[in-house]
Each structure stands twice: as structure tokens, then as C-alpha cells.
Amino acid sequence: MDHIQTMSTNITLPEAFTTTAHHISIYFQKLIQLIEFIPGGAIIIRYIKSSHKNDPFRTFLELILVIFAIRYFTTKRYESKKRGFVKLSEKEVKELVDEWEPEPLVLPVTAKEQWRLDAIPIVEKPGYDSKLKLQETSQSLVNLASVNFLNLSNDEQTTAEAKRIIRQNGVGACGPPNFYGNQDIHIDLEQNICKFFGVEGCVLYGQDFATTQSVLPSFLKRGDYVIADAGINISIQKALLLSRANVTYYNHNDLNHLEDILKEFDEEVYKYEKGPIPRKFIVTEGLFANTGDIPYLPKLIELKTKHKYRLFVDETLSIGSLGKSGRGVSELFGIPVTQVDIIVGSLATSLNAAGGFCIGDHVMTYHQRIGSLAYCFSASLPAYVTKVASTVLHIIDSNKNEKGESQILSSLHSKISAFYNLISKDQPLSKLITVTSSPESPIVHLQLNSTIRTALGLPASYTGIGSEIGRRNKLGISDKFIEELNNEEKLLQYIINLVKSRGILITRSTFTISQESLAVLPHLKICINDGVSKDELTNAFNVIKSEVTTALTGLTADGFQNL
Amino acid sequence: MSRYITEVDLSFLSKEDKKENEFGALTSQEYRYKTVSRNGKPLPDPIEDEPPYYVYIITYLNYLILIIVGNIKDFLGVTFRPSVHKDLLQHDGMAPWYSMFESFYIRRMKQKIDDCFARPTCGVPGRLINCIDRDAHDYNSYFTYPGTISTCLNLSSYNYLGFAQSEGVCTDESINSVDVYGVGSGGTRNTVGTTDLHVKVEKTIAEFIGKDDSILVSMGYATNASLFSSLLDKKCLIISDELNHTSIRTGVRLSGCSVKSFSHNNMAKLEKLLQEQISQGQPRNHRPWKKIVVAVEGLYSMEGTMANLPKLIELKKKYKFYLFVDEAHSVGAIGPKGRGVCDYFGINPKDVDILMGTFTKSFGAAGGYIAASQEIVDRLRLDLNAQNYSEAIPVPVLTQIYTSMKIIMGDINPGEGAERLERIAFNSRYLRLGLQRLGFIVYGVDDSPVIPLMLYAPAKLPAFSRMLYRRKIAVVVVGYPATPLPSARVRLCVSSSLTKEDIDYLLRHLSEVGDKLFLKFSSGIAGGSLDGSKPRWNVDDVIRETPRDCKDPRFFVGTAFESKES
Ligand SMILES: Cc1ncc(COP(=O)(O)O)c(C=O)c1O
16 A cells, blocks of 8 residues: 555656556455455355345445445444443442352252162172172072073173183273274174174174264264154264254154155155255154054165155164174064165173164264264273173174074063063953063063053153143252152062062162253163073062062052052 | 184283383483462463474365365266165165265265274283284275284273272272172162262262362263253353363253354453353343353363463353363363363362363273352252263272372372372473474473474374384374364373383384474474574483483473563
8 A cells, every 4th residue: 555655656646546556456366366266266256256246235335245244243232242241340349259059069869769879789799690699688599681682791701701802901091092092802892793783884882872873973963953752862862862853753653744744744744945055954763762562664774765864773782682693673573684775783791791882874884983982082982892702703693593693682571571571461360460572572571550550640651742840850950759659669668678688689760850851750670681591580580570569559658658 | 814803802901011101111210390379379371382384285286185175076086986885875765875075074984084083902001001903904894803902001991090990999999899899870860879978979079170069971972062051052152172082072062052262262252252242141131141051071082272261260250151171071180189171270169150071081990070059950860861861880890080180189098199190290391302303393381281283294193103103102183073174283292101211212213203294394482482483492411311301491482471570
């Protein structure tokens, strides 16, 4: 600019004007050349040129709009920070600070809840075998409580391999997989899992509960759509919360309802969306952790193909227990595993180790290696743990008959169905309890019969929409203690204690009730273990039946209150 | 050449060699240093050295070129070779797994240097680490493995106290525990996942940390991810250091509470924020917050800085917030007795409400803990998601935690724990001062075993990593998005298992590589020089002088002023 000013001193005004204009236009052209260098810049320039030629006024208007927009955005940030702020003097601030009394960090466990802490069983050696020893009891108990269904915790082969690898690799991996925490043993397990399921990729995680919470948010973002089963477990609920996607629930295992929703979305939502197609997922579980039932997978595959969704299935409990060779719910229905887009499994259930994994195609799994937070920002599993899982996969596959049935799973399946037949077909028992789990489920879920629940004045659900917990969460009430829930769970624990005194350990569902956002009810859970013989199972059934009958027959609302 | 990795047989190593590779024997009693407790004194404000401006300009240009070239390639690729870029495009009426924009950094930058990340290893990640060699093909789109290994000096693992070992009492105990308890965990802690060993280890942790009780969780990340939901709801506020770990941020997001953050370690900003938030209350309705939690980390793993605990405690008394400290990297590695930042600063652990930490680092195990007062632990035992829904820590891992902790406490093999603590303190200070004297810019406090060495330009990441790998040194390089855009760095994690001679070797090679890559930018204000001149020592002088000098606080800027005062 001062270049122009010095010139104007000895040049007449009109001349000065033209030279200035000339200079400006040179600068302007240079600027345009510069903009053209930026990717996409050429398009902008072409746009401005063409619109200017037709209508200079419009360019002017747009320029003003741009300036206005910039001003708007800069001022808005300033105002939003200040908006709603009350101006306070220093003295007032000090007073307010002094006055402020926070709530305690947690509410103390009250006398009414103390039984929960006392009821946590403490297991002693030899750990999770078919017979289990508790600190409180002198004799061993039949183990119908732990989730290592194949009973390989003290198996000769798994323990020998574990010891060998600890001697070779030590215990911890001391680093995340991307930073030297990726040992040959880990990669070996990933490859073994891929081979086992016939998939392209596998990613290991440090804990099964954390796996889904990390996998789903790495593919779902704001603006994506999820249609999920209303009975999914809390890990998936949390995953969906983290992903910020639009979530719609269909009634638990009601695939007709799902279909209606899919149709409705096709017609009412996606049709009006502009821009690229959003990512769309159907989310469900292979074996529901809260209820023990199984979704009808063929229909889900049909629906997801027809409506162009991806299918996510959480197989934490189903892999290694469902299907003739333990491949999970897909195998149960004779569907190739690759038909499901994302499968999450656990290494801590049948596979007897610890941690979780996610399998699927190469693109999806590769993306997790940098995009999935619990993978990138957490240390790898101990090497021996992954070796144990590899060994269990080997054990499952090493003893197969010509029909492809794994011997160890056939054995487990026959025990599951024997027990299921006993407990689900017993007429007197069905008046007291309802079996909610599927015949194939290794965990048999028992729920208090609805007539009994009504008689005891218990609500249809403690959590979810319209429930008491839902109300308190909405209002931000810290106290989440609910008398009825406490009593119902206490009643179940009472039954567990009765059964325990007769030499059998069963368990019940435990919740963080304030965190559950979908409807749940407390259940008794009987986990079938392959190490337990059929006779022991029959005996267990008789014991459970008699103790349930003792506890529930003639139970009045008063008696219930005073348990 | 195979595309697959199979278990590598390392049995050719004799037991003695294996032992020495995992944990180098101490070569002289001189090479130990006992950390001094700060006795409640806060840290002085950190002095951060800046490189010359042209370094920043080059760095930004680096990124600009990467972004422009990447975008052009994307554009051309998608237009002319859609079949190759199928993953990025809609197909069969479905959106791609990830959008072009989301994955831009991964595809166009990280993948080009993928050979520096996720190097497969085998054996123990101890003093030396065995990296499985691999050949990259087609710009790292796949690797083949020629079947050889490179045994490198290990500056990458979080093996602070050197407990990554396959020989010694820890390993023996873990192996024994397999025979006694089996390998599996039977379920969640609140159903049948609790063994008597869990109870015993929880009590030991509580004793070690100085709290009433503790809770074990089977994964460090998940410890944080599940904790905050059980403490906070939407009427609560959390104030979080901007550099807090992803696990904390995940946990906070899951809790649904309000979040504010303050600039890293800036106590003045934190105080201002506290005043503002307490006086203003919740947004819109101005009701007072139910509670406020301040969340910080003991030792920041990317910065080497520490939370200024004495100052935080002072603020806590004034503003009545609850304090959460993540000691993932500091527990075991920091403090005269290895008890973490409270120990280091001479603060009563009871003054911090929740102390969290992990076992993947100093203890050579896996999992995390939460240590707190009995009242808090009892409530969390019932209401923590990790207690109700996730698997318990398996017994062999528990045994490793127990044994290593008891060694640090001096109850097993008395003297061994002290040696480990004094060796990591010496090694950290020696390496830090050595690097400063050579002219590198390093971040962090004097006693931090994490030493970030600044590289700035992203192109130097792969160059540095590859050059050192050729010199048989394994390091971790980190750039955007794990660090701010212009401050790519290499993170050196010091371990007790390194000998002084290992660090000599390291310093020689770093010095050479530093010259070749133009990394010696330091001005001396943050250390390495006492007279304000630019430190550019000769490496022989560094190795001769520094082992002695590193024990003297006068040579460290952070503590130099204090020692002058006293
Ligand atoms: C501060 C912090 N917290 C938590 C974690 C997670 O620990 P883990 O690797 O045991 O899952 C890390 C690990 O990198 C960390 O740095």
C-alpha cells in the first residue's frame, strides 16, 4: 500500500486511480493463482467468476453474507460462554465457594444392603474345576456357577501350555500391541481364531466387557443408525451411548417388530436424508446375557441383506458353547460365520483365558488396529493367556467326528439338554419359576413366576422406560436403593444359600442397577459345566426343585419383607 | 517367505544369557540413586524449551505436503481406480466402514510408516527385546517374515522395574499358581470370580498404596472406563487435565456428567475454573453441582510430567472437590519407596480420594486397581460395572502382581526391591541429563522414567525409528493424533533392567542419529547447561561426567534453584 501512496504524490488524481486499480488487479490475479493451488480452489474461482459475470450484485451480497457469517460465529462463541453467566463480585464468589457443600463421593453401603457384600463367595484352590471349594464351607460343591463351560481350567494340556509360556515369555506383555506388545503368541492366537472361524481378521482385547464398548464406537458416529434388540446387555448399551449414533430398539427377539421398524426407516427416514448413505447396523446378541435366549439368526441375516444393514452380534457367551463345534450362534443355525459383519467374542468364557476378540473381514478388523481405543491405548494380554485360548481352540477341534461334531461340545450339549428337559418340563416348578433361557443355552435362567411376583407386589421391571430407576436417573437422584429389588435379590440369594447347604453352587445375575437403561429382572443362573456328570445334574435338579419349593411355597408379602 | 508368524523357538539361549537379556546385572554400586521425597513441596513451574522457528515451519510444511499429496491421491484414486479404493466408497447400497475423511490420516500417513509400529516381538520384553524381522510390501499393505529376529535394546516397553522376566521368584510363583488354581477365571467378581487370592492381593495393594482397601479390575483401561459411571451423574462435574488418558475420557463420557478441562498442569487455570464453576453452578438452572471431581494423572506417559500434587491438595482443601489420580505409570516407578506420586511428593495418600493404577507397567502383569477409603470401596464393590459384568483377573496374573509388589515392599528377597528402585532412578536421571547435555530437547520432570525426546517434523518419525532399529535399539515414536500436531516425539521408557553400559550405548547412537537428523536444538534453558549457553557436549564427555553429575540436583534445572536456596 505505501508503494501506491508514494506514487500518488506526483501523479494527477485520475492517473493515480488507474494505476492503483491496475496494481490491485495484478495482486488480485496473483491471489487467484494462489487459490488455484489449493485443492478445490479452482472450483471456487470458477464459481465466483461465472456468478460475477451474470450478476455482480450477487457476488457482493454473498461477500457480505460471508463476512456476516464469520462475525456471527466469532461473536457467538464469545456470547455462549458468557450467556447464562451471572456476573458476580469477587466477594460473592468467595462466599459461594465457602458455602458450597458437596455430596459425599459415594453413598455408604447401608445395613439393608450389607448382605450383598457378605454374599460374594470366595473361591479357594483348586479354582474353577467341576468341584469348587468355598472359604465358608468345609466340603466341595458341585460347580454350577462358573462360566468356563468346557471345564478346561485345570486341564492338563491348558495348564502345561500356560506354564511353558510363562517360563518363556514371563507374565505381562508390558506394552500396547502397536508398541511392541504384539508377541508371536498373540499373533498366533489371532491367526488361529481366523482359521477356526474362517474369517479374514481378528483383533484381541484385554477384557471381554470392554471389547464391544470399543469396537462399536470405532465404526459408529453421530448421524449413523442402529436398530438394536431391547434385551441387549449393558456393554452394548454403553457402546451405543459412546458412539452417539441414533438408536432405536425393537422388542426383545421380536423380529417382526424389527422388520416393521426397518421398513418404516426406509420409507420415513432414509428417503429424506441427503448426502452419503449413513452407516446402518442391526445390533443383537448371540446368547442373551440377561435372559439366556437366542435370536433367530436366519431371519436376521435375511432382513439385514434386504434392508442393507450390517449385523453386529455379541457372542460373549455363545462362542465355545453353541454349535456342534463351538462356532457360536451362526453354526447353530448352519449359517457361515462370514455372513455376520461383526462378531465379538470372549476369551474368558468357554475359552478359559481372559480378554475378548472381534472377528470379521479384513477391512473392518484392520481399521480397529488404529481406530479402536481400547486396542490402541491398552496393553496386550499376557502371552500365556492367549496361549491358553489357542490350546482350547485346538482341544475343541482335535476330537471331531465325521459329522463335524466336536466331542467335548457334544458332551456339553447333551448335559445342557438333559438338565433343561428336567427343569422346563416340571409342572409344579413352573408354577413357581419361569425358565427364560433357550434349550441350547449353557446358562439356565430362572425367574420368579409372574403370578408370584404380582402377589409379592413386585414391579414388572426395575429399570428401563417408565421404571423407578429410570425416574431417579432422569432426576439425578443419587440414592438408587429400591426396597423391592433388594428383597427380590435377597430371596434369590436365600435360595442359593439353601442349595449351597446341600452341596451345590448356583449363582444369580448381579447388576449395577443404576447403569442399566433397559428392562432387566433378577434371575437365578445355573451354569452347566462339562465336568459335572449327568447324575450330579439330576441330583442338582432335585435339590434346586426342592429348595425353590421350600422358599417360595406359601411365601406371603409379609414374609417376603422380613426375609 | 511366510506371511504368517508362528511361535518362535528361543530355546537356543542358555539360561544365563536369557536371564541377562531380561535383567542386566548391576555393574557397580555407583549406578544407583535413591530418590528424594519432596516432603510436600510442590514442583516449580516447568520450563519448556522451544526449537528455532524454522523447525516449526518445516514441520507444518511437512504436514501440508502430506495432506495435499494425500488428498490428490485420494481424488485420483477414487476417480480412476475405484476398484482399488472400494473400501472408501459406497457399495451394494451400504456406506463404507469408515469415511474417507475419518481414515485419511491412517491411510495417507500412518500406513506409509507402518513398519515402525506394531513390530511383532517374541520372548520377554525385558532389558532386550526380540523383534521379529519383517519385509514390507506394497507400501506396508502386507508383510512377509524371513524368519530371523533382531534382539534390540528395549526402550519401548513399560517395564519400569524390570519385572518382565521369565526367571526368578515372580515367574516361579506364577507357574506354581497354575498348578494350584488352574488357568481360568470363573466369571465376574460378584458371582464366583473372587478367589481368596483376590482378597489377599487387594489387601496388599491397599497396604502398598496406603489406603483402606482396593478393587482389582482385569484391564487397566476398563478400570477407568467403568469407574466414573459409578461416581458421577449428570448433576456432577468433572474437571479433567486436557492431556488425560483416553481411558479416563471414555469413562467420563460414559458417566454422562458435565466435563470441563484445564490446560495441562496449569494450577492457576484450574483454580479459576473451580471458582467459576462453584459460583455459577450447573448451566441454566444455576443449582449447585452435587459434587466436583478433579481428575489428573500421576505421571503423564507422553510428556514425562507429573501432576503437581501438593498444589492440588491445597486447592482441594479450599474448594472441597474430590481428587482422582491415575497412577498407571507412576505406581512402582516413582518415589523413594516406589509407592507413586504421593510417595514422591511426601503426601499422605489418604488426602487423595481415589488412587487408580495399573499392573501392566511396573509390575509386569495385567489389570488395574482402584484404591480408596473403605466406604468408597464397599460401594464400588457393589456398583462398579467391572465387578458385575467383566471377568476377574486370572490367578497366575494375580500371583505376579502379589510377588512383584512384595518384592518392592521388601518382604520377599529383601534388598532386591530397593535395587530396582534405585536403578530406575539412576538410569532415568542419567539418560535425561545425558540427552540434555548432548543438545536434545526432552520433556518432563527430573525423576521421570518416561523421557520424551522431541523430533517435531513427522518425516523424522520413521527415519529415527528405522535408524535406531538398524542399530538394534527399539523405541516408540509417536506423532499426531497422539500428540499435538507439531510435537512428534520419541518416547524413551527407562527400565531398572538396563545397565549403565546399555545407556552409554544408547547415548552414543542417539547422539549420532541426532546429528544426522538435526535434532539437537536445545537452548539449555530447560537443562543440560548451567551458564545459559547451548549445550552441545561431546558424547565421550557426557558418558564420563554424567553418571556422577546426575545424582546432583544442581545439574537439573527443576531442582537446581531449590538446592541453591537450602
Ligand atoms: C494413564 C493411563 N491409564 C490407564 C492406562 C490403561 O492401562 P492398561 O494398559 O493396563 O489397560 C494407561 C495405559 O497406557 C495409561 O497410560
